[in-house]
Amino acid sequence: MINSNANLNPKLFDKDIEQVPSRNGYGEGLVAAGEENPNVVALCADLTESTRTQAFKDKFPERFIEMGVAEQNLATVASGMAAAGKVPFITSYAMFSPGRNWEQTRTTICYNDQPVKIIGSHAGISVGPDGATHQALEDMAITRVLPNMVVICPCDAIEAKKATLAIAKTKEPSYIRLSREKVPVITTENTPFEIGKAEVFNDGKDVAIIACGQMVYRSLLAAKKLEESKISVRVINCHTIKPLDNTTILKAAEDCGAIVTAEEHQVNGGLGSAVAELVSQHFPVPMKIIGVEDRFGESGEPNELLEKFGLTKDAIIKAVTSVLRMKEK
């Protein structure tokens, strides 16, 4: 059943639930961060409107820096600005940053320990018609392997805003992945958010679904359906992929004895991998990882693609049934 302490949107299961792209929440959060701290600056690589950095540019034109189509320079200039006391947010599509500029991010931001905040919009298969070149499905893998880096994948626009404000206050290099498409707003202003703290959105004891991004909504839908068959499901919104909330996840392994993870990312190297690395070493339980199975995306409408690539409520239900069978053996 829904955890009332999570203060989720009361219209959660309504057909007309409000839908907003998570990048919008980032845009609002960046303006708020800019109001709080005059050292916050925004750098963008020729994608100011579509990454929603435009609002910051309008409000603080003197603190907005246009980089042109040059993502390597984007990351490295930001490193230099951070060294001189600024809190730089660098924005592009996830495929280009942290995609194209990974080595610069590793050396000049993470190893150099500079508090650069990387915002990767248009992540996931739901980017849609633009096709595989623009559908970042590897970004969490390449960022979470970097020492010092924080990796966050918010479940909706409200959480994206909270995450943006939160990383503006920390010293760590950080990455937030955002969606292009509208996704249901499942949280409220009163839903708890803390970097590194996973939240139980639906409580249960037979199986745990650990999800991030828009797969949290689909997991909640799956849980509701499963509860009709008397299967008690714990749904955990694991917005921070790194540092992983070991306590909440191991407790779920112990309490439920079976885990399904769900993410809009390659199964290799993302949230599922992070959970498996933890659980397999400390409290092994049967597990299934829902994600893109080692292949590139393609053009199509977002929902068609989510269906084709198996990122649906039904796929989650099937995986739950499968891990429950493994658990019984």
Added chain:
Amino acid sequence: MSIFDQDIHKLEEKAVLIREDIIKMLLEAGSGHSAGPLGMADIFTALYFNVLNHDPTKPDWEDRDRLVLSNGHICPVLYATLAHAGYFPVSELKTLRKLGTRLQGHPHRSTLPGLETTSGPLGSGLSQACGMALAGLMDKKKWWVYCLTSDGEHDAGNTWEAIMWAGKNKLNNLTVIIDRNNIQIDGFTENIMPLEPLKQKYEAFGWHVLEIDGHNFEEIIDSCNKAKTIFNQPVCIIAHTIPGKGVDFMEKDYKWHGIPPDEKQAKQALHELRTLQGKIRSEHE
């Protein structure tokens, strides 16, 4: 502003000591780069003992000039110069590249006082210097940003992204010094990837360009001072240097780019440095 002959003699003596330490460090480490550090010893000496506004007792002093070493592999010259300037004990130079050292094979900012950045992978330093310079201009700071780059790393796209961006933003508190020694690992720069006409390329991107003899202290210091008088443009100083400068058998030979001397070669190199190419008798013999 000109400089007195006696000051130049002092700088020349300091540069010889720094070159000797570079040879000793590399011999002790058993790996590392020889040609670049020796070739840049005069420029580093001029910067840290004349040009830069800095305080070795306060490496984090907010108003210090920033020196970004982009081609991190020549760090033996940076380490030796920082040690002689007083950032850490000269005795620590012998720990270069050894387990537990603060003197990593390529510079790591947070482990050693005096480093402005972490570097090694080529082509990223100029962008970082640009970021510092822009932040300084935004906050109306008086400090200056120097970036030392190699000619070889001008093969990298990241470098040209930075050159274009610095010109656009008229970063007039930024001076780039290019170590134009004409060598890189695989051979001579003009064979590997031609860079000329380098001066005209920078000018086309909105920079003011000066060319100097990178072993002439007066020219090094004068050009750095002149750079501060240029209005509304970043300045690039193309410093023509001799790779391996000071050690006859290393000079102008690209094979010395990425290797250290063995014991016999180090002995020969130290003899040459101490006797000014055999012109005087060494007290060490």
